[in-house]
Amino acid sequence: MTRYISADGKWTEKEVKDRLLKEIAQYQNHGVQYCPIFEAKQNVFIGCCGLRPYDLENGVYEFGCHLVRSMWGKGYASEAAMAMIDYACKDIKANKLFAGHHPQNSASRKLLERLGFQYTHDEYYPPTGLHHPSYELKQPPAQ
Numbered sequence: 001m002t003r004y005i006s007a008d009g010k011w012t013e014k015e016v017k018d019r020l021l022k023e024i025a026q027y028q029n030h031g032v033q034y035c036p037i038f039e040a041k042q043n044v045f046i047g048c049c050g051l052r053p054y055d056l057e058n059g060v061y062e063f064g065c066h067l068v069r070s071m072w073g074k075g076y077a078s079e080a081a082m083a084m085i086d087y088a089c090k091d092i093k094a095n096k097l098f099a100g101h102h103p104q105n106s107a108s109r110k111l112l113e114r115l116g117f118q119y120t121h122d123e124y125y126p127p128t129g130l131h132h133p134s135y136e137l138k139q140p141p142a143q
Contacts, residue, residue, distance in 0.1 A: 026052055031092060032061060037080050039071075046071040049080035051088055051097075059095030061088055063137070065111075077111055085115065085137065100125060100132040109133065 027033040034050030047067035054062040063084060065077045088094040099117055101108035117135035125132045 023050075030056070034064065034066075037067070037076065039076070046076055047080075049077075049084050051084060051092075051094075054098045059093070060098055060136075061092070061094045061096075063088070063097045063099045072107065078114070081111065081115055097137040098134065099137070100134040102128060102132060103130055 023033045030053050032051040032053065034048040034052070036045060037047045037049055038044060039046050045068070047065065049065040051061040051063055054060045063081070065081050065084070067077055085097065088097055097117070099112055100123055101112065112135050115137065117137045119133060120136050121134050122131040123134040124130075
């Protein structure tokens with residue numbers, strides 16, 4: 001899952017623990033986090049999807065979805081993303097969502113565009129050391 005979200009594509013055990021603690025704190029402080037996703041029929045872990053604070057003064061949250069490689073291209077990211085966007089709009093009343101993707105991850109670009117996100121700029125992402133294409137969603141997609 002970390003192929004496109006860290007410079008070398010791997011996380012150490014300490015980085016995983018630190019990330020988990022960060023997610024717990026974000027939920028406690030802001031009511032949002034990345035949640036695990038499981039395939040329903042076989043109850044197999046397939047990734048995570050969620051929100052994190054981005055610009056709370058303006059009601060902007062960062063959206064992300066990360067799947068294990070064996071689950072790419074099966075529609076799980078779209079399904080999880082639409083549920084998370086619905087939650088962001090209806091439950092936390094987000095004014096806007098922000099999202100970015102690794103410059104080499106064209107599947108994420110296509111997903112964001114299908115969901116209605118619009119490209120705004122490239123933004124430096126320290127974990128990869130790269131500028132990632134960045135997007136905003138002002139209106140949720142029609143369902």
